Every structure is written in C-alpha cells, then in structure tokens.
Amino acid sequence: MVKLYDGGVYLIHKTELAQDETCAGMLAGTKVCKEEARKGTIAYSVLKAHNTSEDMDRLKLKFDAMASHDITFVGIIQTAKASGMEKFPIPYVLTNCHNSLCAVGGTINEDDHMFGLSAAKKYGGIYVPPHIAVIHQYMREMYAGCGRMILGSDSHTRYGALGTMAIGEGGGELVKQLLEDTYDVAYPGVVAVYLTGKPGPGIGPQDVALAIIGAVFKNGYVKNKVMEFVGPGVSSMTTDYRNGVDVMTTETTCLSSIWRTDKDTKEFLTKHGRGGDYKEMNPEDVAYYDGCVYVDLSTVKSMIALPFHPSNTFEIDQLNADLGDILRSVEKEAKRVGGGRAPFTLTDKIENGRLRVQQGIIAGCAGGNYINAAEAARALKGRSCGDGAFSLSVYPSSQPVFMDLIRKGMIADLMEAGAVIRTAFCGPCFGAGDTPCHNGLSIRHTTRNFPNREGSKPGNGQMSAVALMDARSIAATAANGGILTAASALNCWGEVPEYDFDPAVYERRVYQGYKAADETEELVYGPNIKDWPEMSPLTDNILLRVCSKIMDEVTTTDELIPSGETSSYRSNPLGLAEFTLSRRDPEYVGRSKAVDIFEKARRRGEDPSEFQPELAAVFEAVRELPGQAAVKAADTEIGSMIYAVKPGDGSAREQAASCQRVIGGLANIAKEYATKRYRSNVINWGMIPFQMEAEPEFEVGDYIYIPGIRQALDKDMRDITAYIIGKDTKKAAGIRLYVADMTADERKIIKAGCLINYNRERRGML
Template identity: 70%
Template structure:
C-alpha cells in the first residue's frame, strides 16, 4: 500500500513517524521538545543543500554543483550559449555523453558532427567525453561520478542519483550555462517529503513496479511537485543499490525537484566495486527530522504494475488490468481519440484481446531505468530456455553501459536472451524518446523505459500513424515475452533465483573516455559541422509589448514533447532555427507559420519602419487600443511585438531547453498559463527571455487575438502580483477586455535575464559592466 499523509510529520531515530500534531510523542521518545524549524534541519536534504549554498540564506538558495552532465542532444547548445557568454574553461567536471543521437541514422553527417564537436569542446575547455555506445548518461554518472553528499546538475530531466547519496537535478541548458560561468542555481528552499519504506518487495516485483506504484499515487495531486523526495525507513535496506537506482530515476515522473536516499553498507559496496569507496559516507536523518509531507510505502504489498498510455501515472496492477481489460482499454482508446484530433490516425487496443488475454506487439528493456544489470539478469533468467516466438512480438534489450554489457556476457545472460529470441543492442536512450524501436502503426509496446507520453515513441498522428507504449518492469516484460507476447505478470514465472554479484570492469571506460578535466587546451579549435549554428541575436525587452496569441492549448497538461517533439527532431538540436520549424508540430502544426508572421512584424519595427503598414490586423488592434485607453500617442514603433502561447499547464517532461528556445527564436515573448508543470520548464522560459505569465481566470481570447501589456519592465521590478493587460479581439470592431496577469516569484537575476532578452544577453551585459 502507498499512502499519503495529510500534513507534515516528524521522523524520530529514522524509524518512528509521528504526525505533526502529536509532538508530545516526540518528547516521550527522545526527551526533547519538538521544534519544527530546527527539525527541518535534520533531513538529509538540508545538510546537502546547506553544504552547497553560497547565499548565506537557506530560504533563498544559491547553489554550486560538484559536477555536471549533458548528452548529445543538449551539450552543443549549452556550449554555444556559454561560449557566446564568455566561457574560457569548464570550472567543474562536465561529462558529455553520446547516448541520444548515437545511431547517426538520420540527417546525413549531422549527428556525428555533434559528437566531433563535443570531443573538440572537451579538449578546448577541459571536459569529459564519453563516446557513442559506451554508456547512457545516467549510468555513467552512477558508475563514475556520483558520491555521497554531492550535488550534480544535468541537462536531462532524469538526472537522479539519490540512491548513491547524491542530490541530482535535471534542468534546461541555461542553468548549466550559469554553472559554467561560475554563477549559481537559484531556488527557494524546497519542501522535503519523506518516502518512508517498509517491508521487502517480492521476487516478482522490480524497481519499475515500485516506482509506478508511487507515481500513480502522487502525480495527479502534485503532492511532491518541486519538492525533494527523501527515501528513508527500514525498507531501504531490502533493496540493493542497483535496484534503488531503478526506483530513483523514475522520481522525475512525479514532478519532484530532486531525490535523496539514506545510505548504508550496500551503498558503500556499490561505490567500492566501482573503485570509489572513498566517495561513501553514511547519510541518515538526524535524531529528530521534520518532513513537509510523508508517503508511506509497504514494499511487500506492491504487485507487478503497468502504466498504460499516455502517462507514467496511469497505473494499474497487471492482474487488475487483465481482469478488466475491455473497460480499462476503452478509456485509453478514448484518450487516443483526443490526441489524434482530426487526423486520420486511430488507435485500437480492445481488438488486441484474444481469448480474454491482451496481446502486445513489442517489448523493450532499455536505458537508465531498464538497462541496469539486475534488471537484465532477471529478464535473462525468466527467458532462459523460453521462446519469444516468431510472430509479430519482438523483444529488444539495451544494457545501460559497456561495463554492464561486459558482465552480462560473462554471466551468460546475453546468450540466454539471444537464444530466447531477444535482440541485444548497445547503450542507447532512443527507445525512451522515439529515436529507436519505433513501433508499427496501431500497435502496443511494453517498455522498461522512463516515459510513455503521447507520440514519444515516434508516432506521427498528422501522417496517419499512431502507436503507444505501456511501462512495465523488465521482469514482467520478460514474462510476457516468454508467453509469446500475451501480457503476463512476472509472478507466473518467478522462483527463488538470486542475481549474482555484479563485477565491474572499467577497461572500456579507461580506453575510450576522454578525461580532460583540469587540462583545458585553449589553443585547440572547436570543430563545427555545417548544421551547428550559433544562437540568433535577441533583443532586450521593451517597456510595452504587444503579443499575438499563436496557439491556445486547453489540455490539462502540455508536455515538452508536444512543445518540441523528440525523435526525428534530434538531428536539428544544434541548429536553433532548423529545430524551431518543428515547434508544436504534433499539437498545433500551424503555430510556426503564425509565429513567423508575427516575428516579421517585429523585424520591421526594429528596422525603423512602421509595422502597422505591414499588417491590417495589427493596425486595427492599435487603433482600437488607442481609443480604449484614450492614448492617441500610443506608438507601435516603441512597442515590442511578439507571439505568445497559452497552455493550461505547460512543461511536464523533459528538461530540454529547446521547448522554450524554439518559441523564442520564432519571436516568442511570453507564455501564459494557469500553472507551470515543472520548475525546469519555467526556468527555460525565463532563461530564453520570455515572460512566464500566469492567468487565474479562463482565457477569454483565441488564436489571432492580441494582448497588450504596458509597463512590463517596470512590473518586473515590482511585486508582479497584478499586471493589467488588454485583450484586443481580432474580430469585427476589435472589442477590448481587461485581464489581470501575474508572475510567480522570480529571483533578481531571473528578472534581469528576462529584461535583457535572454541569458546570453544578460551575461554579455555583465561582462561589459
């Protein structure tokens, strides 16, 4: 059972949970009076944040990280941004892995050009470069960089190494640029929620099952949103560290800020095996620790789980699903109808029920969640002597690193999997985001990967093609494969098998990873392929702005995959304008053309010409506004013109900054939202010079309407609680209605970044002064 506390609680001696209102029990157990503010300092999280905070104020943190990491979809843009801002050398270890575009399957020379650029940057600035196929980003960081009490920042949303005592955060590239320029990661002290574990998982239950059970309980309520999940309690010891890693990486799907676990001898053994025993130290809560919330998890009650399309929180026990197949699958089909909209694509799942059983068409075990040693070993054991069959169902397995692959070969697991009919691949993240093993149209794939958002597996509904993914643990995927693709819980195949101890061999890293930290070669040149482009120039914010609504999305949540698709766009991640052509392509294909048209008007304005002569719609809007405000002198030539997107709750999912930067290079000036799904997306919006407006009321405007905001720079210097704006309807007579926008708390630096027009401008301005 997974249960949520309604309020906060004290944890005493790491074992006794006491609700906040029962403080007398704390005194009875410890002989000390419970002091909430002091007890907040007793969490593991507090001690790590305090050690990395440079502000001297724990309410407003300015954090410096011990190391950073990026992959080949993000590191080019980050380095280009930092270089434009004055980068001379990497001040902390910066690991660049090549695990997202490593297939080099599309785009001609584009992807490999990015890899060559990355190696040249590692040489020039003193970085660590992990070549393609050697390791996925998070497995390398676990094996070689994470350590107890450390903090790591990564430009991938699944940057999570809490099970190794490292507080890791996934953010957009702008936040990594700040660290490269010796600036700080600024955040208000977050809430800390205890994930109190008891019991022990059954042999059929893997880390994905535990993670999905937690996600299913906390996501929809936002219980841990932008908070730190701190894993404590006796149940931690029931899982080895490799298993804990598999649970921990999925905390991203709760929308928490980060995670941390208590450490023990198994953590020490993991680090020692990897040659880094000196990086261990015991991390435990203090005698009295206060948590802002508590999630209790009895591991012994968790059963094999499945997260149905189209979100990791859409969870069911596999047995529950199998007992109610038609009813549950119809709900997914209805959601698919909303996703495909007016396209001619359609998804059917109930037609995959045969003799009361659900037949799936593909299985994948991959990446930072699925490709871990123990997961693959368990899958191999289940499939030993079995047969995946020669029908449509197929199984692919991607070990998470070359050292893991090597030991799987030594242990015979690779032979067992291949003999059963599975195919074995190299370390690659593609199945997680639609760049590998894209399923056939109207098929269902079961995957031990991180996400199953709409179209993330590579579907293109606009082209009439849609498939979908359900998340499952490697154990149940192997059981399904052994059953010829019939959805099966691992409980039907489990015995008392114990995974043999992992033997780490670093030879592939020793021979292939470029270790340049601390040895920058300033005279070395960056090698730029033809697709690697600099960021276009962006202007600073004017006092008054005119926004035209270029997309309005009323879905409950808008993911970063919808804002800028993954998969086929990966080849253009080093080309800002080329990538921008894909913005909202799966959700609102007309957005790019609309935004470009608005940007053309802004370019006319900046040239010194009058934009009103180029647009009758804009001319009418200004005319109506002058009359309404009784300001005949209102000057369009002094008013910045840009596009705006409205979404109810944008930004769930990936940390990639391109979800915001693509809007910006097309002329975007703002987002308007009811709330932002994650801190990282809102940070991306601000780092790219866009204003993160909030609107509490229903949006009474449509695509094509204008929104005028006067005195916005002045507002950014104030409390930002009340920012009047005027909606000018793009209809006959141009009726005008006043609305009240506001902006949530921003740091002084974030305000200046937005006023500067983007992080690059902000840093250049600092250098000038």
C-alpha cells in the first residue's frame, strides 16, 4: 500500500505521524510550532550546514564533491576553462561509463577519455577509466558519506541512502562550483517517505521504487522537493538494497533525497574503508513535512513499468490478469510515439495468456549493484534462459562488485544459465548497448524506459521498447524462457552471501589527483573536441521564430537531444546540435539554422531584413506596434523558439539546452518545465524560459516579438507583453508571457547571453 497524505504532517519521536498541531502536541507532550518543526527534518540540517548565506529561504549552497561522466565532463571543463578556472577546488570525479564504446565514431570516444585524464592531472581531479565503475556506484563506494552534499552532471545523482543529499544538474551548475560560486535555490519542500513493514521474499528495490513512482509522478506530489525516507521500515532493508530504491527517486522529479541512517549504513561505510564517514542521522523529536508518502513495504508486489515511462506501473499479477486490455493501451501510445513511421505491437506477443519478451537486462546504478546481481544468480543457478529469442545480459556496476561475484561463483552460475556478462557500463540505460530487435520488448532493471531510449530509430522504421522490472522478476522470467514471470513464482530468495568489498582495482587504476594539480600539464584534444561557439548578449527587444510546436503532455530530454548513438558527438557542440529534436521533429534543425543566418548577419553589423523579404515584412508589422516605430532589425536579436507543454523530463544533460542555443535558440515557451535542472540548463545557456497560461495560438513559422525584454528581466516578470506576427498575414496579435522567479545572477546570465559570457565579463576577460 502506498498512501499520499493530503497536506503536511508532523513526525513525532521519529515513529508517529500526526496531521494537525493539536494531535502532534499531544503525541509530543508539548506545544508544537510548525515553523520550528520544519527545522527538525534531516534535510534542513544538511542544507543549513552547506548554505553560505544567512537566509534559509534563499539557499546558496556549496558542495563537498562533484561527479561527471564522459558525455558531460568535456563540456563542463571547457566551459569552466573559458570562464577562468585554474584548478578544481573540491574533489571532482570524472568517470567513463557512458561513452565507453570506443568503436562508435572511430577513436572519438577514447579521445574524450584522454581529455578527461589530462584534465584530472592539470586541474587536480579523480579519473576513473572506462569499465571500472559506473558513476554512481563509484561515488557510493568512495565518496558519499553522512551529512555530505554531492553535485553531479547526471540526473540519477542520488546517494541519500548513505546520508548524502545529492543533486543531479546540468553542467552549468557544476561550472559554478568549479568557479567557487554557489548553487542558488529556494528552500525546497520536504516530503516524508514513511516506510513501515518489510519487503516480502523476491520483492526487490525496483519493486519498491516503481510503487512509489506510480503513486507520485503524475500528480507532481514531490516535484522539486526533497524526499526524506524515515520510519521503521528503513532498517528492514540493507544499505545496498536502499541504494537501489534511492537512485530511482529521480523518476519522481524530486530535487533530492535523504534517508535516516542506522547500523547497516555504518557497516556499509566501514566495509568500504570509510567508517569515519558515518554519523547517525535522524529527524528531531518533532519534525514537520510538507507531505507524506506512506509505504507499507509488506504490501508491495512484483512490479512492472510498461512503456513509455517509469510511472506507467502495474503489479505483474495485475498485468497478467488483464493482459490484452493493458497491452492494447500501450499499443495506442506506441502509435503516437512512432508517429506512423514505425509499428510497435505487444498483443502479438501473448502466448497462452502470458506475455513473451525478447530480452532482459540487469545493469547500471539501479540494477547492477551486488544484491541484485547476486539474487539473480541464485535464481538462475542450475536453470536455463533457453535457446530461443530471449537473451539476458548482466552488467555489474563496478569491478569490485564484479570481482566478488566471480569469487563467490555467481558469475559462473549466471553464465551457465546462458546470461552474458558485461563490464560496468551505463549504455543499456540510454540506448548505447543491447538495443533490442525491431518490435521487441526488453525488460530491464535500469532507470528509464522513455520512448526511443533503448536505441530505436522510428524515422528509419525501427522501433522497440522497454519495460522496467526488478532483477528478481527478470531472473524469474529468464528461468521461464522469456515468459513474463513475477519473482513470487520462485522460492529461492534471501539467502545471498554477504558482500566483500576489495578496493584493489581502484588503488591500481584510478588516478587520484585531488590537491595535486599540475598547471604545466597540457589538455589532450582529439579532433572532435571543439570549443563552444560565441553567444551574443541579449538586446533590448527580441524576435523569435517558432521552429517547433510540441503538444505532447511531456517532452523528455531524450526527445530534445537523443542519447545513444549521439554520444560520440557530445564534445562537439555544433556536431551534436545536428541531432536536436531529430526523433521528434526532424525539420527543426533546418528551421533553426535558417533563423540563425539572420542573427549571424546582424552580429556582423548587417541588416538582415535588407536581404530577407519576409523579415522585412515582419519588421514593418513590428514598427506599427505602440512605441516600436523606431525598431530596426539590425538592433534586434533574432532567434529560434520551441514551444512544448512540459519539456525537460529526464536527464540532466545540458546539451538538451545547449544544442538549441548553438544553432540559434533564444527562448523556450512552455506551460511548465518538467524539472528544475532542465530550466537551469536553459538559463545557463542564455535562453529565456518563458511560460504562458493560455493555449498557444501561434504555429511553426510564425514570429513572436517581445519588446523591452531586458527591462522586463529587472522586474517581477509576471506579465510580459509579446506579439504574434503571423507568417502569412504579418498581422500582430498580443499575448501574455511570464518568467517564473529567477535569481539575480540568473537574470545577469540571460542578459550576458550565456554563463560563459557572464563569467568572462565579471572576471574582466572580455
């Protein structure tokens, strides 16, 4: 059972819940004050310790460490270098777990790795070579500790089960930390996740996580809030198990997570040679939360999240009981996702009332940790995956995990059953490894099952899909030859030998350069590593051309810039930008680049309206507006614009925004932004994150003129006048836009044109 409380709750003596002050006071034996009780959460104590301002309503945070992987760290370091960075001021871990398939794009990917190693030497970083560990497993093993805060350029940066408040953000926010600036955010709401009971046999962390995600995602219950895991049920799970639940909190769209700690947390840290990083973390005797997710762990069943979102959840038994109707609903969504370019069917995979799947994957920061791989090995010992279409791949999350599975004979058990064992690599999570066959269904203990994230290319007529499941049910399905099976069908759970961590591979292969920066080292550039192109500062008035209009309920970052095969270009801004919206609106890039021609001409000192008749007609319409008679194209920044209802669900990758910017993007308009991190990326790349309440009455090809935008950024931004100028009629019609609250620095970043410009200006580098 997962229950959401309507309104806030008090947690009294760490175990009892009350919804009003009177009841809370009776339980506490004293009068309670909501505002004081807000300070009783674990989250408050961690945020207060890292806040550099006196104002707890407007936080200015500095982190203890940072982490990036090899499709983000090149751009971050390039940005920080262009902004005047001389060394890494805090531990910065550069892992190589996303761009590991060096055969893709020739030597391009390995060039990124060599750049990372040279940067670690030059600036004083920690470099984890390819296949040694996925980013979050390394941080759990070597850096997360009680009371710390860690910032990562990957959306699944979550180490709450180790008492660390971790946040996944776009690269711009990491750059600010490298420049010894702060992460500025309003004090977030804090929601209790009250756990009671104990998971039943065969119920794994993904089952618990999917039950929670299914309850809170669509209603935004924890959006941009901190999820604080409390209650007696926490201690019913090992820390390794808790890590598997915790990493999936990203899929709720929360800001971060934090868990109460106990003796098992201490044992985990001690086992990893870091017992000194433990401290007991609990809420105070009276703590107030802005909401509560009540989870009776004993009632959680084996779960599945069907395509195309982790919130599309069902109990596996429920699915099997109503298989045809549920699968037909997914097929309807598949038609929309495929856009008529590629078919995807599920009902044809029903055999004798059961669903046959084509692939199973256990991998990454969610599935590849020891407890999941070990339970799968126990389930498959002496069994067979069969010799049919179904295949199973297991990716241990780090070499230490891999080594212990080998020493305990579990890798042999998996291999004898027919599983393929691979190294630490995040590829299956974003479409760069084990792409399933056309029209195939893959069941995965990974983090996401967004459309096309498994590697499909609907534009080429190829489409497959992913359902998320726990490793235990995946193993049960494998043991049944690919027929979807809940873990409860087997009776082999809970007898896994204790994990033994051996740091030898880290001691011998990981470059430890923190506080050992050598400025004489040269950065190693491959031919595909390019500098960021120059961005222009914001002008007083702007003209936007609508280059894409997406009316889907949610637009993911994978749709804004695809993952998978594009990884080879992540260090080449203009090369990567060619893929922007390629799986959602293939014409967007051409439209945006056509607008950018106008802006480039303007920046050269030319008047683009003189050689573009349509633009001349647009400015004639502009000059008829009140107070705009003297406006000239030569003085007006011209850029492209995307409208999406709710963009930015998913990855923290800043390229979802930077790719728009480098080919002419100047703004987005949305009803709302799915995540803070995507909106931050938009701002850091100098694009204005407009919102509008009304339905968009403009179409692709229309123009939107916004006068006095620089002045508007100095005000409250709640009512900004703009005008639609029709591509055909050239008639102007007024609309109302607004921009949600921004910090003073964010407003300056927008005016400067991007974070790089802002940093260079204030450091006198321009």
